[in-house]
Amino acid sequence: MDVKEIIKDENLVYKKTSLMTSNVLSYCPGCGHGTAHRIIMETLDEMGLQSQTIGVAPVGCSVLAYDFMNIDMIQAAHGRAPAVATGVKRTRPDKFVFTYQGDGDLAAIGTAETIHACNRGENITIVFINNGIYGMTGGQMAPTTLEGMKTATSPYGRNLRSMGNPLKITELIAQLPGTYYVSRQAVHTPSAVRKAKKAIRLAFEIQKENKGLSFVEIVSNCNSGWKLPPVKANQWMVDNMFPFYPLGDIKVDGQLVNAQ
Amino acid sequence: MGELKLMKGNEAIAEAAIRAGVDAYFGYPITPQSEVLEYLMQEQPEERTGMVVLQAESELAAINMVYGAASTGKKVMTTSSSPGISLYQEGISYIAGAELPCVIANVVRGGPGLGTIQPSQADYFQATKGGGHGDYKLYVLAPASVQEMADFVEDGFNIAYKYRNPVMILTDGMIGQMMEKVELKDQKPRWTDEEIKKMSDSWATIGKGNHRERNIITSLDLDSAKQEKHNHHLQKKYRQMEEEDVRFEEINCDDADYLIVAYGSSSRIAMKTLNLARAKGIRVGLFRPITLYPFPMKALNKYIGQVKGILSVEMSAGQLIEDIMLAVECKINVQHFGRYGGMIHSPDEVLQALETLINGGNNGR
Ligand SMILES: Cc1ncc(C[n+]2csc(CCOP(=O)(O)OP(=O)(O)O)c2C)c(N)n1
Ligand code: SF4
Numbered sequence: 286m287d288v289k290e291i292i293k294d295e296n297l298v299y300k301k302t303s304l305m306t307s308n309v310l311s312y313c314p315g316c317g318h319g320t321a322h323r324i325i326m327e328t329l330d331e332m333g334l335q336s337q338t339i340g341v342a343p344v345g346c347s348v349l350a351y352d353f354m355n356i357d358m359i360q361a362a363h364g365r366a367p368a369v370a371t372g373v374k375r376t377r378p379d380k381f382v383f384t385y386q387g388d389g390d391l392a393a394i395g396t397a398e399t400i401h402a403c404n405r406g407e408n409i410t411i412v413f414i415n416n417g418i419y420g421m422t423g424g425q426m427a428p429t430t431l432e433g434m435k436t437a438t439s440p441y442g443r444n445l446r447s448m449g450n451p452l453k454i455t456e457l458i459a460q461l462p463g464t465y466y467v468s469r470q471a472v473h474t475p476s477a478v479r480k481a482k483k484a485i486r487l488a489f490e491i492q493k494e495n496k497g498l499s500f501v502e503i504v505s506n507c508n509s510g511w512k513l514p515p516v517k518a519n520q521w522m523v524d525n526m527f528p529f530y531p532l533g534d535i536k537v538d539g540q541l542v543n544a545q
Numbered sequence: 546m547g548e549l550k551l552m553k554g555n556e557a558i559a560e561a562a563i564r565a566g567v568d569a570y571f572g573y574p575i576t577p578q579s580e581v582l583e584y585l586m587q588e589q590p591e592e593r594t595g596m597v598v599l600q601a602e603s604e605l606a607a608i609n610m611v612y613g614a615a616s617t618g619k620k621v622m623t624t625s626s627s628p629g630i631s632l633y634q635e636g637i638s639y640i641a642g643a644e645l646p647c648v649i650a651n652v653v654r655g656g657p658g659l660g661t662i663q664p665s666q667a668d669y670f671q672a673t674k675g676g677g678h679g680d681y682k683l684y685v686l687a688p689a690s691v692q693e694m695a696d697f698v699e700d701g702f703n704i705a706y707k708y709r710n711p712v713m714i715l716t717d718g719m720i721g722q723m724m725e726k727v728e729l730k731d732q733k734p735r736w737t738d739e740e741i742k743k744m745s746d747s748w749a750t751i752g753k754g755n756h757r758e759r760n761i762i763t764s765l766d767l768d769s770a771k772q773e774k775h776n777h778h779l780q781k782k783y784r785q786m787e788e789e790d791v792r793f794e795e796i797n798c799d800d801a802d803y804l805i806v807a808y809g810s811s812s813r814i815a816m817k818t819l820n821l822a823r824a825k826g827i828r829v830g831l832f833r834p835i836t837l838y839p840f841p842m843k844a845l846n847k848y849i850g851q852v853k854g855i856l857s858v859e860m861s862a863g864q865l866i867e868d869i870m871l872a873v874e875c876k877i878n879v880q881h882f883g884r885y886g887g888m889i890h891s892p893d894e895v896l897q898a899l900e901t902l903i904n905g906g907n908n909g910r
Binding site: 397 | 636762
């Protein structure tokens with residue numbers, strides 16, 4: 286059979302959303318950033334929100350997210366995305382506003398902005414990409430770097446006594462009354478992608494209903510920073526990241542899941 | 546027309562913001578300007594005009610809230626004082642780089658460090674030479690009265706939107722805290738979302754419709770050739786400001802043998818010195834820059850050949866004097882006088898310094 290006979294509308298099973306531009310992704314092959322971008326854009330497309338959404342991407346590997354996300358976007362300073370998003374949402378309460386932040390951004394330099402935006406219950410969505418490392422600057426230790434993990438600034442492995450403990454910021458912000466929905470997901474397998482997308486969808490639905498801050502962490506890989514080929518990086522993530530950062534909902538409908 | 550009131554400078558700037566139809570104010574308490582946020586919270590502008598007022602968790606957050614709100618074409622304002630303005634600098638640099646309009650007031654206090662809470666003019670360099678990283682300029686207005694504190698809010702926004710550039714109102718604890726009569730303008734309606742769309746749809750992030758490409762607010766360009774081009778564009782705006790929007794005031798300068806150059810609080814004190822000196826028969830004039838950037842270079846330059854000396858009076862160790870020397874190409878004897886660290890010079894002290902200069906002495910530093 287000729288390929289031309291296969292490429293027909295009725296045989297179409299998957300199509301790139303028009304909310305992703307056609308620019309070639311600048312992420313390392315195998316990096317989770319691209320998939321995370323795609324599910325957010327697909328969700329906005331499905332909800333018909335392109336014309337009403339403003340994204341905020343701060344410094345980090347995803348600083349150029351605006352090259353790929355076909356919506357109005359603001360590039361923010363390192364750590365300040367939740368404050369920028371607050372400025373947008375407070376003056377444009379009818380718009381949908383989300384931030385897309387790395388772990389260094391959200392849980393180190395921007396911890397104060399993260400906690401206070403969550404605590405005020407800003408009606409925004411925070412998408413948090415936790416890859417346990419500073420990707421953009423070449424693989425230095427992040428607040429989420431695991432114990433013993435080797436990075437450019439912890440070449441002998443993270444020493445908890447001198448370098449502090451990996452920070453479970455997501456559990457921390459889930460304690461705040463301003464957060465309404467808090468979930469931790471991943472995008473390394475088709476089923477994980479589907480679940481993550483559901484969580485993103487729920488996050489924007491909550492924003493639509495003005496219920497408070499919705500927060501979706503995506504535990505992701507950084508093959509370049511971890512110095513592992515993509516498949517091995519994903520396996521390392523499953524073996525090491527997931528036990529410390531377990532996937533699943535942490536807070537639903539304003540209530541902690543499994544709260545004692 | 547307007548309404549006459551007796552107000553503090555800090556209250557006047559807050560009330561003027563409401564009346565100018567400002568959409569949002571973000572701030573963090575710091576003396577000597579906490580009255581701005583307190584006044585706004587008391588007035589509940591959300592009820593009066595729909596203006597948003599939010600106390601941020603820090604100055605870092607406040608300036609980035611300004612950045613976010615300004616990105617959507619809204620009229621946004623913030624105020625702080627010296628240590629807080631230092632924390633603003635990264636954000637201001639981003640705002641300048643991304644070409645966003647906004648108005649920022651610095652009610653200066655004595656420094657460096659935590660310094661004092663008393664008035665000072667020692668943030669002149671920070672305000673006029675950029676302040677944060679990169680090649681950029683703020684348009685800087687220096688009010689000398691509570692009236693100008695109020696008036697410069699609207700003037701500031703006019704410039705901010707003309708150039709899509711941050712504007713700074715550089716004032717100090719004296720003007721911020723003192724009470725004077727002020728004529729407040731009538732309430733202006735806030736811009737509607739439709740009006741903003743008409744004005745700013747070409748750049749503001751207000752939602753990508755089918756009629757246009759996505760808008761991006763950014764100061765990043767990894768391609769240095771493009772970044773240089775962007776810088777050229779910024780520099781062109783600054784040159785245009787220097788051509789079109791310089792402001793200054795000249796008092797008794799026509800027949801002057803000597804000039805005092807001073808702005809803001811110091812110009813008020815110098816005004817008294819001027820009267821004392823004239824009573825003694827000294828022909829001195831007061832030249833008051835109203836815009837500190839763009840500095841009135843040409844206006845001062847024309848005094849070359851006319852005046853024999855200039856006394857730069859500033860509550861600092863001598864910052865304004867550098868612009869004056871540039872303006873007069875060092876062809877006039879320019880000396881600095883000023884108390885600092887929160888101390889305020891008296892008219893008599895300024896007069897003494899002027900007489901030292903006239904008598905061929907040196908005020909030193
Ligand atoms: C004020 C400031 N400090 C430091 C940097 C340098 N910097 C850029 S990205 C980055 C780390 C980003 O790591 P993360 O947020 O985890 O995102 P990732 O790159 O891993 O996606 C740092 C430290 C900066 N741009 N600005
Ligand atoms: S450095 Fe890491 S986070 Fe950045 S694009 Fe590469 S793999 Fe992804």
